[in-house]
Amino acid sequence: xxxxxxxxxxxxxxxxxxxxxxxxxxxxxxxxxxxxxxxxxxxxxxxxxxxxxxxxxxxxxxxxxxxxxxxxxxxxxxxxxxxxxx
Numbered sequence: 001x002x003x004x005x006x007x008x009x010x011x012x013x014x015x016x017x018x019x020x021x022x023x024x025x026x027x028x029x030x031x032x033x034x035x036x037x038x039x040x041x042x043x044x045x046x047x048x049x050x051x052x053x054x055x056x057x058x059x060x061x062x063x064x065x066x067x068x069x070x071x072x073x074x075x076x077x078x079x080x081x082x083x084x085x086x
Contacts, residue, residue, distance in 0.1 A: 013063040014059075017052050021066050026038040028073065028086055043069055045077075 026047060033040035046069045053062035070086065077083045 002017070009073060013059045015054075015057075015059060018062045018066070018084060020050045022050055022054055022062070025050075025069055025086075028084065031084050032073075034075075035082045035084070036076070041081065043072055046072065078086045 029040050029043050029047060032043075046065060050062050050065040050069065053059075053065055073083075073086050077086070
């Protein structure tokens with residue numbers, strides 16, 4: 001699934017929206033670790049922060065953190081073409 005398939009989030013992001021993106025990004029990172037371990041290592045701290053923000057029910061901050069992770073993913077895919085699609 002590409003990020004283009006995700007609906008645009010308007011207003012306050014909900015728990016379910018953040019959880020879905022967090023899970024999807026985490027699964028992508030696990031898959032990416034097989035092709036390029038340094039990429040997964042680079043993303044892990046930011047994903048951890050996003051999970052902590054989600055756990056603290058700070059959904060807007062978690063979504064903002066995840067947006068940064070998605071940006072990093074897109075940059076990494078340009079550098080490592082073998083990485084799976086997001």
